[in-house]
Amino acid sequence: MSEITPDLVRHLGVLARIQLNDDEVTRLTSELDAIVDNIAKVSEVATADIVATSHPIPLSNVFRPDEVGHTLTHEQVLQNAPDQADGRFRVTAILGEEQ
Template sequence: MSEITPDLVRHLGVLARIQLSDEEVERLTGQLDAIVDNIAKVSEVATPEVLATSHPIPLENIFREDVPGEMLTVAQVLQNAPDRTDDRFRVTAILGEEQ
């Protein structure tokens, strides 16, 4: 039985603020259902005897000295800014708070 339905995909689209066509909803329903099925298969195999791995090959950090290089001037940084105030970028408030 499929866990992913077209209604669920439409709801996820609304939550993500993505407008989906009927064709996209049908395609995504199948794709998301396959993903959920594959995750379920992996969950069946994952047991306490199987050690979790984040990477198949052991990694090691290669450190280098942190040396500052040539820096941009404030004018260079702001030259393509769509909106600025003094020496800062000006952006739209995202939390609905007036400043």
């Protein structure tokens, strides 16, 4: 017995404020019914001895530890800048003057 009926789909459409035509109601009725059936199948095999997972394979941190290394001086950073002012890169304004 199907749990999803055309009337239920229309009602859900009204609750979601989605206007559905008859073709959409027919299509969504069968699609939603298939979804509910598949969820029921998964629920049948899901038992307490099966651990829930969010990923099919274990995750591990692949980042290296942060280590302080050689960094450029302020002067080195700005030496090839096409334009600079007050120790900063100077760029063309992209916003209006009111910003």
